[in-house]
Amino acid sequence: MPDSVYKVIELVGSSPVSWEKAAQNAISLASKSLRDLRVAEVCEMDMHLKDGVIEFYRVKMKVSFKYEG
Numbered sequence: 001m002p003d004s005v006y007k008v009i010e011l012v013g014s015s016p017v018s019w020e021k022a023a024q025n026a027i028s029l030a031s032k033s034l035r036d037l038r039v040a041e042v043c044e045m046d047m048h049l050k051d052g053v054i055e056f057y058r059v060k061m062k063v064s065f066k067y068e069g
Contacts, residue, residue, distance in 0.1 A: 005067040006038060014058045019045050022059040036066040 013026025023042065031037055044060040 005069075006064040007067045008062050008064045010043075010060065011040075011063050012058060012060045014048075014056050016056045019057045019059050022057045023061060026059065026061065027063070030063060034063075034065050035068075038064045038066065040064075 009030075011026040011030055013022040013024070013029075015021035015025055023040070027037065027040060041062045042059055043062055046058050048055045048058065
């Protein structure tokens with residue numbers, strides 16, 4: 001990949017089902033407006049609780065895509 005440039009953005013996805021589904025939700029939505037997504041790095045995972053029960057899972061990730069100036 002000579003002379004390639006990539007931009008890195010941060011996404012946060014959520015899901016009432018799982019962390020994996022939360023990540024998939026973020027990537028699926030981002031791929032509708034961003035082309036050439038390359039790598040996603042999960043930086044943080046957390047859960048929102050309500051009355052001692054998991055309400056939803058949340059994943060914060062860095063995602064890179066090819067930069068086309």
